[in-house]
Amino acid sequence: GAGVSQSPSNKVTEKGKDVELRCDPISGHTALYWYRQSLGQGLEFLIYFQGNSAPDKSGLPSDRFSAERTGGSVSTLTIQRTQQEDSAVYLCASSRGEGGYTFGSGTRLTVV
Amino acid sequence: KQEVTQIPAALSVPEGENLVLNCSFTDSAIYNLQWFRQDPGKGLTSLLLIQSSQREQTSGRLNASLDKSSGRSTLYIAASQPGDSATYLCAVRRGNAGNMLTFGGGTRLMVKP
Numbered sequence: 001g002a003g004v005s006q007s008p009s010n011k012v013t014e015k016g017k018d019v020e021l022r023c024d025p026i027s028g029h030t031a032l033y034w035y036r037q038s039l040g041q042g043l044e045f046l047i048y049f050q051g052n053s054a055p056d057k058s059g060l061p062s063d064r065f066s067a068e069r070t071g072g073s074v075s076t077l078t079i080q081r082t083q084q085e086d087s088a089v090y091l092c093a094s095s096r097g098e099g100g101y102t103f104g105s106g107t108r109l110t111v112v
Numbered sequence: 113k114q115e116v117t118q119i120p121a122a123l124s125v126p127e128g129e130n131l132v133l134n135c136s137f138t139d140s141a142i143y144n145l146q147w148f149r150q151d152p153g154k155g156l157t158s159l160l161l162i163q164s165s166q167r168e169q170t171s172g173r174l175n176a177s178l179d180k181s182s183g184r185s186t187l188y189i190a191a192s193q194p195g196d197s198a199t200y201l202c203a204v205r206r207g208n209a210g211n212m213l214t215f216g217g218g219t220r221l222m223v224k225p
Contacts (some may be wrong), residue, residue, distance in 0.1 A: 006155075013169060033213075059212075066139055091156065098144070100146045101158070103156040106155045
């Protein structure tokens with residue numbers, strides 16, 4: 001596609017439920033990143049994919065968080081047993097080679 | 113560990129002013145630096161990308177410079193407009209092969225009519 005697409009744009013979930021966030025990167029972009037932005041905070045790196053593998057998952061805050069990427073394209077970030085502190089905007093970005101990063105519009109997650 | 117700092121954290125100016133946003137980083141071994149704009153409740157829009165071998169990039173009323181040896185970048189906005197009101201973020205990329213971006217805390221800009 002023309003840009004990075006994320007779905008859903010907004011998600012409200014009850015504490016303890018699992019959620020899946022989806023990212024569809026720009027076609028041909030081999031690198032894909034997940035970031036988190038909490039209210040009033042900066043951007044926090046979560047995980048990086050090169051193709052389908054994740055060489056750097058150092059930013060995942062706990063084992064409740066996991067991500068996968070299939071076909072070198074779509075990625076899913078899964079949060080299990082959501083907690084209120086998981087409420088944030090989750091941003092996905094993709095890049096190719098020495099080009100810059102292109103971000104999606106994000107998924108605003110609210111845990112109630 | 114790379115640290116990126118943006119000064120000022122917030123800025124309010126009257127329409128028409130030229131302004132400079134500052135970004136500094138602690139590790140000069142960067143691959144490139146990117147300036148983004150973020151509107152409230154929205155994602156990030158890329159403004160300018162400067163490779164480590166470049167000194168500046170220009171796009172319309174925006175000009176970004178890079179002094180890698182001193183760990184600094186500036187974003188110059190000419191003839192500011194109310195539509196420029198947003199948060200501006202700089203981010204540095206450590207190396208090729210997809211290394212992550214490290215972001216500054218941003219400068220929140222308000223341009224008053």
